[in-house]
Amino acid sequence: MTEFSELFIGGRRVTSTAPRIIEVRSPYDGSVVGTAPLASHEDIDRAVDAARRAFDQGPWPRLSVEERIQVIERFHALYEARSDEFARFVSREMGAPHWFTQAIRTLITNQSHAFFKAARSYPWEDRRDGFPTGKSLWLREPVGVVAAIIPWNAPHQVALGKLYPALIAGCTVVLKIAEETAVDGQFLGELFAEAGLPEGVFSVIAADKETSERLVTHPGIDKIGFTGSSAVGRRIAGLGGALLKRVSLELGGKSAAIVLEDADIEETVAALKFRSFPNNGQVCVAQTRVLVPRHRQVDFADAMAAMINEMTIGDPSAETTFLGPVVSERQRLRITDYIRQAEAEGTRIAVGGSGMPDGINHGSFIRPTLFIDVDNSSRIAQEEIFGPVVCMTPYDSEEEAIGLANASDYGLAGSIWTPDAERAEAIARRVRTGTVTHGNAAIDLLSPFGGFKQSGIGREFGAEGINHYIEHKTIAI
Structure with missing residues (x-):
């Protein structure tokens, strides 16, 4: 001590x-x-x-x-x-x-x-x-x-x-x-x-x-x-x-990851593991809204659920642990309230939900949770939860995806997932947020960092x- x-x-x-x-x-x-x-x-x-x-x-x-x-x-x-x-x-x-x-x-x-x-x-x-x-x-x-x-x-x-x-x-x-x-x-x-x-x-x-x-x-x-x-x-x-x-x-932030139809599922999900769940979801730039083409939502949801199920949850000091507890019991209860309200409203869960992770009976732990087919106007899609909770929302056109990304009171970060760099840049120019990455690109520490709106x-x-x-x-x- x-x-x-x-x-x-x-x-x-x-x-x-x-x-x-x-x-x-x-x-x-x-x-x-x-x-x-x-x-x-x-x-x-x-x-x-x-x-x-x-x-x-x-x-x-x-x-x-x-x-x-x-x-x-x-x-x-x-x-x-x-x-x-x-x-x-x-x-x-x-x-x-x-x-x-x-x-x-x-x-x-x-x-x-x-x-x-x-x-x-x-x-x-x-x-x-x-x-x-x-x-x-x-x-x-x-x-x-x-x-x-x-x-x-x-x-x-x-x-x-x-x-x-x-x-x-x-x-x-x-x-x-x-x-x-x-x-x-x-x-x-x-x-x-x-x-x-x-x-x-x-x-x-x-x-x-x-x-x-x-x-x-x-x-x-x-x-x-x-x-x-x-x-x-x-x-x-x-x-x-x-x-x-x-x-x-x-x-704060409620950053959107815009996944285009030509994005590789395996590569994108592997990267979003670290973009959506860093520090047990307690990072302002976490990509907590994943926007996917409607016809690919099932495949992406299955891949993300499989990734989440493979996460090692436990002692944060262990090198093999991916998710530890959230910072306090107060924070755990706050995040749990969001999950329970969404459950009560009938929002679909691909993996996770309220309650402690399997095999854990102490500590301020949250089950990493993926909601799918989420209404972008819902509370869990609009408010910063600051925990391991991700919302997946389908879209039908590139124009709609940009509109969904911008339909937020926040504008801190975001990402565009496609192998087409020119297309990613064109979309990034239209997203109202302070920092946008093309896929898994690193943030430039000599460039300005901050947010639009709230x-x-x-x-x-x-x-x-x-x-x-x-x-x-x-x-x-």
Whole structure:
């Protein structure tokens, strides 16, 4: 068990003003994985005040960009040396299967190098001719003190996706981590301090809803970067907007995989195993709506059902496990409610359903479920379930498939499955979503990532990700 009894504020451990300790328990067997303190309102004030002083008076924003990158690169080296340890810890903490945490481990490495590359080519200063006369100097300066608020499903990857661009830009940051994963984020504070981040620049806090709102509305916060549900995103947007804070939101998804009539069933289903059920279905970009030609639905459903039936379900730390438990009993009950309602409405099930998986009698497990012949307007097809539940909906024409994909309040990700690259691109251009892949193509970490509609505001990764943490200044010469 890993125990943290003190908060990490401004680069050092301090005692909370109102000590409350949260136990983080494994959703697999209920054992205590670790403990960490929950922040009080006064602790939020201390963290923001430290960040404010570090930004207004400290050296960090006044270092060169290259000097800041070098500190972050030292952190990255320290993190890489312990990345397997961290991956295994997150697996125990929130139930992510070993294969997924190892994949995230690789993603963090690639994401980090992509940010270093983007930062070194970013136009931090631009001298140009003015109009109608003169010259001007265009500066990109740090936005200020950032509240970075992250979820529990891929905690280190999401945290670093905000911390790297914010810190490289010269901002100071208060990282608010989820209660479900209140322990793993503590390691980030320790490593950034070891890497040489100056005093006050970085704090890590876990907090409940009320205390988190104190952070969002704190007058010392200039910018809020949030990843999480659309419901919470709307609340943060309202609170931040009322105070004219800069806000970027990476929110939920209900992504559609459009399977065309020439797609190979075996190859497509093998890929959708990882696209539709990653991290026990708890990924915002999961392809949870599979749109198939009506005349091929039976064949695709049979193939997907066979794939699901072959999934190994159990201990998330085992290398042979494909699906572990969802993050908590509360999450299990929420997902089960969706499945039971669809069952009660008579929605057809190809495999799965409510109840525990066969042979499992403990832990927060969900039977991986495939609904078929699903009405695209139904609750299970429209709302983000965030679990191992997939809806298959038939279509009769390419035009209808595009319409079904776009008939959603979300627009985060999606995919087109066909061997015809030109046709895939033509369809992708018409799908209203932030990222579309042709089949199993990898997402480009130097390109902007984010959502249309209720899937968010703003973009992450590459130069566009840095843009959210800078302010523009023009000096007329």
